Amino acid sequence: MRDSIRPADSAKPQNGPARQSVTLFSALAVRKALDEVVLPDFTRRTGVAVNAVFDPTVQLVRRIDTGDPFDVLIGVTDSFHPLIERGLLDPATRTSLARTGVGLAVPFGAPRPDISTRSALVATLRAARSVAYSRTGASGLYFAQLLDDLGIAEEINARATIIEKGFIAEAVVDGRADIAVQQLSELLFVPRADIAGPLPEEVQHYSHFSAILSTGSAGSTAARSLLAHLRGPLAAEAYADTLLEAVAEGRG
Known part of the structure; x- marks a missing residue:
């Protein structure tokens, strides 16, 4: 592990002078x-x-x-x-x-689940075939802790789709899961998924x-x-x- 970082180098010349x-x-x-x-x-x-x-x-x-x-x-x-x-x-x-806050996405055209309250969110997560999230991003780390706080971690994780990194909503597009959890701005990056909405404010987390x-x-x-x-x-x-x-x- 190094204790100093050098500035990134300028671009090298390519058929002409270097571009800053x-x-x-x-x-x-x-x-x-x-x-x-x-x-x-x-x-x-x-x-x-x-x-x-x-x-x-x-x-x-x-x-x-x-x-x-x-x-x-x-x-x-x-x-x-x-x-x-x-x-x-x-x-x-x-x-x-x-x-940005954390939200849920579902496959394009699928009914949007009720996530308006804490109890509605729990019911929606329990009813899901699989919930996709990441354990490396800020939203995924928070969601993993939230599952513990809600008392449903073991149940949800038994059939969860855990993704290392990237745009989690891709998992509802390709069928690996029917709910994806990630920061709202990242869910937006997958247009073939529908954003169901943000987590209810009582359990919302902002990065x-x-x-x-x-x-x-x-x-x-x-x-x-x-x-x-x-x-x-x-x-x-x-x-x-x-x-x-x-x-x-x-x-x-």
Whole structure:
């Protein structure tokens, strides 16, 4: 495990001069907004290419632990503290972006189950042939604990579809499960699945996402420009369009 991270290298020349670039490590929850709107607009405005790596925050932290170079990190805010303590992230650059709750998805055209209350959610989960979730993403880790809290972990996990990472709603599209549980913004990434709705507020869990620079890239103009763009008005609109809620600075 390394205790320092080098800035990501600029792009190499390809039949011409090198093109300036930044490497972004990002949680999956914001991928749709970034891929479709935010990053293309940033490159168009600045000419800076963004090499984006998308993974659950836990996986991104593992990459950082093994020394993978990056400039900007977007992840669950609470995951930053150990990396800051080790000097890998610059705390002065932390910028709150958005939050998202956990929701359920079902196959396209299937009846939407009742998940309006805690008891209705329990009944829906018990009636499912299989519930798909991940034990590496923030939503999956929370859902695993929620099953324990609801007293149905053994029953649900006996027939659950556990997925390492990725977009969990794909499991209801290909028939492995009839309910998928993941952050709402990630469920949206699978259009052939229907979002049944968020967890009831009494058991809802919100993941807060922030962006931050690596210590090695804190002085990079390109990295700082990307950080500012991630917090700009166009980005805020893209987050809202992909079921991410804006958060005030300091709440993330």
